[in-house]
Amino acid sequence: MEIGGLNAAQIVNDLMALERQPLLALEARQTAAEEAATAIGGVRTRVDAFRLSALKLSESDSFSRFAATSSNSSAVTASVTGNAVPSSISFSVSQLAQAQGLRSVNTVADPNSVVTTSPTISLARNSVDIGVGTVRATAGLAAGDQDVTVTQASAAAVRRSDTPLAASTDITGLVNDSLSLEVDGVAATLTLTAGTYTAQELADEVSTQLSAAGLAATAALDADGNLAITTNREGSAASVQITGGTALGSLNLTVDGAALTGTDAIVDVAGTTTTLTDVGAGSTATVATPDGNLELDLTGGLRVGTLQVTTVDVGGGTLAEVASAINGANAGISAAAVRTGDNAWRLQLTSRTAGDQGEMLIDTNVFAPMGGMVESSSAQNAQLVIGQGAGAYTVESSTNTFSDVLGGVSLTVSETTTDAVMIDVERDDSALSKDVADMVSAANSALAEIGVQTRYGVDGLGDGALAGNGAIRRLADQLRDSLSRPVDGSTMIGADVGIEILRDGSFQFDAATFEAAMADDPDGVAAFFGRQGTTPANVTFLDCSAETTTGSYAVDVTTAATQATSATLFAGGAVANSRVGVRVGDVTTTVDVTAGQSAAALIDTFNAAFAANGVNMTAEVDGTGLRLRSDDWGSAGDFELNTDVLGAGTWDAVAGDDVAGTIDGIAATGTGRRLFLNELVDSPAAGVSLQIEGGVTGALGNVDYQPGLAARVAELTTFLVDDEGTLETVADAQQRRIEDFNDQIDRFEDRLLIREETLLRQWSSLSSLLEGLNNQGNFILSQLASLPQV
Secondary structure, three states, rough: EEEOOOEEEHHHHHHHHHHHHHHHHHHHHHHHHHHHHHHHHHHHHHHHHHHHHHHHOOOOOOOHHHEEEOOOOOEEEEOOOOOOEEEEEEEEEOOOEEHHHHEEEOOOOOOEEEEOOOOOEEEEEOOOOEEEEEEEEHHHOEEEEEEEEEOOOOEEEEEEEEOOOOOEEEEEEOOEEEEEEOOEEEEEEEEEEEEEEEEOOOOOOOOHHHHHOOOOOOEEOOOOOOOEEEEEEEOOEEEEEEEEOOOOOOOOOOOOOOOOEEEEEEEEOOOEEEOOOOOOOOOOEEEEOOOOEEEEEEEOOOOOEEEEEEEEEEOOOOOOHHHHHHHOOOOOEEEEEEEOOOOOEEEEEEEEOOHHHHHEEEEEHHHHOOOEEEEEEEOOOOEEEEHHHHEEEEEEEOOOOOEEEOOOEEEOOOOOOOOOOOEEEOOOOHHHHHHHHHHHHHHHHHHHHHHHHHHOOOOOOOOOOOOOHHHHHHHHHHHHHHHHOOOOOOOOOOOHEEEEOOOOOOEEEEEEEEEHHHHHHHHHHHHHOEEEEEEOEEEEEEEEOOOOOOOOEEEEEEEEEOOOEEEOEOOOOOOOOEEEEEEEEEEEEEEEEEEOOOHHHHHHHHHHHOOOOOOOEEEEEEOEEEOOOOOOOOHHHHHEOOOOOOOOOEEEEEEOOEEEEEEEEOOEEEEEEEOOOOOOOOOOOOEEEEEOOOOOOEEEOOOOEOOOOHHHHHHHHHHHHOOOHHHHHHHHHHHHHHHHHHHHHHHHHHHHHHHHHHHHHHHHHHHHHHHHHHHHHHHHHHHHHOOOOO
């Protein structure tokens, strides 16, 4: 649009360009704010990296890292998996773990041939040795999974002598050579061979004569030197009773008024229990399930544990159907129909678990149409032989990995060896040194980023995005202080562990100095870096978290930790025959007590039974008797006690107390002797964990938490990057500036739009006016031109 030769649109554009100058200044300030926000994010990322590296070094187990090396890594690899200690061990690998395989004796013409007439097959593996050799589904048992759990182990009937056997005993014919007894209701009189016997020889002679008489029992010396006559069978159907004989005095036995019986096994399957009264190798036990019965062929007495059994429906019983059903059961057993030639197919079963724990407990008689099954490969544990000659011993694992030969170290074997393999476990100072170097590097990275972002233009460089931001500049001073300030309570300084501050404010790390300090005083270096606390008497500082802040926190115990402990039992020794039961969770331990048995002998018997069942219980002296005590503190050690299982006894609860109290006035959580504050509680002591001596209550004093260097850095940087920290505050302020600029720019643009529309209207009006005047002028000129010429 032109007016009188003027370009009105250009004029409006030029005028609007002048009007936009303040807007451009706002947009420039907005861009600077966005760059500052990005810079704050970059600083925060580097500070957080500094935090993570320091946090790693502040953890309680950071300075307990070890590395394991093998002298023959092609045969044995070693790795640290837990709390290891410096150690070495030498061994040879005598065999590798191997999975059991079974194959059919005969072949069938094709996969559609029938290989079993049984509608169902029960599958199980010997994952827990509870004394079962084969599982078998009975008619009508539905397909599905069953957990067969032995909740009470069976035990044999045992008759012990009233006192230990003499060191030397003379047996003379007709004078003291006979012993009359009944075993499992079968009566016999033993005749001991004349001679002079040690205690062990006399026990062996009794055992020989028991066998000669055809009695299902053996004799041996127990831990106290008593003669112990034990039935071969277990359960209440097993019994032993001394009825007379001339050798009673020499054997320290007396006539029993009643037979002593064994302990029944109790088996539970999904809440359905079966009590087995006659248990032993070669017998078959029928146990009830909610859906039918299972038959168990036993290899010996039943022991506490759970056997997982899966019963599968095999349809028409063809080779293909059997293999498919077994594979679909996911029971740890694979099946395959293997073609061995023309019109020749075999069934192959393979355990998916190596070693004796993967031994398959399948009734192979169900495959009678194929001639049954034979072993194609035996279940074999991996074995290490430690030492040489007569003193050498073997360690086994059901897999090729040994997790507990050395504490905290896992050994994996891949081939057998003839030469010894040496495993060395040493503290991994090089890995620890790298972690310290990473922390120093992260500190320098954070400081360098702050320096770049807060600089004022020098040497031709422009201002940093955060130039003039005092909060970020002060942040650099805080980071330097956290890494360079002496640690309270420590005689070390940073230079002693290889950390020094340079003239430019950055840090350097000397790995050789650090590793020398670790070699000289590893505990001191660990304390210098980590979390440490001083405590009053009866309190041990266990740990704290990154949430814990420096301070002194009062500890007040209102309930002392105790161990579940019975009242005194058998003061002065046992006065009658009885059976005592101790139940911990689902595991029941029973001990048969014989009249006249000493408290010391009973203590050994109880402790042996607890060890056999894997129960954390101890029998200990209590005056002239004994008491039963949980090894665990607090509620974790609760148990039930029945002092007369076979009579009128009841199961009575025996409970321990968890410690209870406060830390920093806040109710703490107690488990056993551990008293701690959750990390989420609103307290500067959040995360503190203490161990309180058992039996102690009251105001115990203050625990003083003082962070070491890495813990101090972690504490500071955690505060800086958390939701209410300095960096979050600065970032929030910057974001508010950006949002404010956005609002101002939006409003300014609205005003400019209105201004531009106004100018355009004004110029449009002026254009119309000028056009009218121009038309009038042209009309006048035309009129003048039409006048007659004078």
